[in-house]
Amino acid sequence: MxxxxxxxxxxxxxxxxxxxxxxxxxxxxxxxxxxxxxxxxxxxxxxxxxxxxxxxxxxxxxxxxRIEQHEYQYLYNDGELFYLMHNETYEQVPVNASQVERKGYFVEGQNCNVMVNADEESILYAEPKDQIEVVIEQTDPGLRGDTAQGGSKPATLESGATVNVPLFINEGEKVRVDTRTGEYIERAK
Structure with a gap:
């Protein structure tokens, strides 16, 4: 400092x-x-x-x-610790669950942002990317006649979070979600 x-x-x-x-x-x-x-x-x-x-x-x-932002890959968690891997050095780092923001949007294998105090080289917190692509694990089936402009229904993502998606989205589809607001953006291409 x-x-x-x-x-x-x-x-x-x-x-x-x-x-x-x-x-x-x-x-x-x-x-x-x-x-x-x-x-x-x-x-x-x-x-x-x-x-x-x-x-x-x-x-x-x-x-x-001096705060720096690094990109890490999320590997897994054991309930108390989230294990992340630095993308350049391949060093694996455990992070306390209390230092992880928006836990429901961490998907194994996807990148996340880690804020590091550069002076002490200590991790301040980890958060998922602002937008992630994730698979719908569970949702009610869409009914015939539902349109893209119709209502919405809850869907559980592979990461465990629940978001509202349009009625035409089905299980197994990949969608893009904004992790800051928890809103569906679009189908992933």
């Missing part, structure tokens, strides 16, 4: 505030007509997802953290 001045703040920079990591989403230097200048920031928690506002005195220092 290194000290960084408020004059060096940039969007995307990660700061350590009392042991929690926050990314700067917005910042503004303010010079009022009366009194000292200050910097107003909006921060998003890396681990907890909280959004906070913080005001800094101009020239005040903060702890900067």
């Amino acid at each position: 290194s000290k960084v001045s408020t004059s060096d703040f940039r969007n995307g920079m990660v700061l350590d505030l009392d042991g929690e990591f926050y990314s700067i989403t917005e910042f503004q230097h303010v010079k009022p007509g009366k009194g000292p200048a200050f910097v107003r920031t909006k921060l998003k928690g890396i681990m907890n997802g909280k959004n906070i506002d913080k005001t800094w005195r101009s020239g005040e220092n903060a702890e900067s953290v």
